[in-house]
Amino acid sequence: xxxxxxxxxxxxxxxxxxxxxxxxxxxxxxxxxxxxxxxxxxxxxxxxxxxxxxxxxxxxxxxxxxxxxxxxxxxxxxxxxxxxxxxxxxxxxxxxxxxxxxxxxxxxxxxxxxxxxxxxxxxxxxxxxxxxxxxxxxxxxxxxxxxxxxxxxxxxxxxxxxxxxxxxxxxxxxxxxxxxxxxxxxxxxxxxxxxxxxxxxxxxxxxxxxxxxxxxxxxxxxxxxxxxxxxxxxxxx
Numbered sequence: 001x002x003x004x005x006x007x008x009x010x011x012x013x014x015x016x017x018x019x020x021x022x023x024x025x026x027x028x029x030x031x032x033x034x035x036x037x038x039x040x041x042x043x044x045x046x047x048x049x050x051x052x053x054x055x056x057x058x059x060x061x062x063x064x065x066x067x068x069x070x071x072x073x074x075x076x077x078x079x080x081x082x083x084x085x086x087x088x089x090x091x092x093x094x095x096x097x098x099x100x101x102x103x104x105x106x107x108x109x110x111x112x113x114x115x116x117x118x119x120x121x122x123x124x125x126x127x128x129x130x131x132x133x134x135x136x137x138x139x140x141x142x143x144x145x146x147x148x149x150x151x152x153x154x155x156x157x158x159x160x161x162x163x164x165x166x167x168x169x170x171x172x173x174x175x176x177x178x179x180x181x182x183x184x185x186x187x188x189x190x191x192x193x194x195x196x197x198x199x200x201x202x203x204x205x206x207x208x209x210x211x212x213x214x215x216x217x218x219x220x221x222x223x224x225x226x227x228x229x230x231x232x233x234x235x236x237x
Contacts, residue, residue: 095154097139101174103229104135106155111223117197118186120220122161134234135226140170142218143182155224162186162220170226171207177226178207179216189217 002010005017049056050064107130115124133155143153143166155170157163164184171178179202181188187201193213202208210216216224 094152095137095139095141097137099137100135100172103234104172104177105227105229105233106133106135106140106170107131107225107227108133108155108157109223109225110221111217112221114197114217114223115221118162118220120162122220124221125159130225132233134229135170135172138172138174141166142168142170142224157219157222160219160222163218163222167218168202168216170210177210179210180205180207184218186219191215191217 002012003014005011009017011017050067053064053067055064055067109130110125110127112124112127135154137154140154141152142155142157142163143151144158144160144163145152145156146165149165151165153166157167162185164182164186166182167184168182168188169180171180179188179190181202181204183204189198189201190208190210191198191214192211193215198217210226212227214225216226218224
């Protein structure tokens with residue numbers, strides 16, 4: 001004989017609905033077809049067990065406190081969708097070092113004297129005016145871009161074939177700067193503004209301070225000077 005549970009399911013069991021698992025109240029009368037209709041109720045009896053997680057529910061509970069099972073409809077509550085991250089992940093190769101509070105720039109020059117000293121067979125570009133590159137972070141990568149190797153230098157010297165992909169690193173505490181050679185093929189050199197061209201490269205893996213007026217030489221013809229930005233020289237500063 002079938003018994004109709006409070007949720008309207010036909011159940012062969014008279015203690016818990018074998019369709020939705022809801023607890024059965026006291027049996028009622030049978031209809032002409034032989035189906036017993038039980039009085040509807042919205043609350044489980046005292047000490048009833050949740051059919052989903054087996055937790056004991058209070059007499060006036062409409063939902064299981066353990067898993068949220070709905071005793072009235074015999075279903076689990078809808079689960080919230082996982083939250084998506086509000087902030088996008090940094091782009092591959094993006095500079096994640098702390099930003100500088102004071103704007104600095106790197107002047108990148110084509111130096112004919114350094115070119116002659118290196119005895120490069122590549123044609124020398126026109127010296128012209130320097131390229132001014134804003135320095136916005138405390139750590140700056142010098143090199144040549146490589147999309148296949150995910151290398152995106154902050155100072156891209158791709159026109160100078162004597163520059164390695166990851167050539168050198170500039171770091172600062174906000175007022176002083178250091179340069180470190182990253183094991184480049186042709187080395188990194190530091191010299192004073194009025195000194196002769198340097199002959200001894202920076203030891204790879206060791207930081208050397210770049211003092212005011214010093215020049216960094218690297219590649220086949222590149223000379224670089226680090227200085228504070230002039231007012232209005234860097235956008236947003």
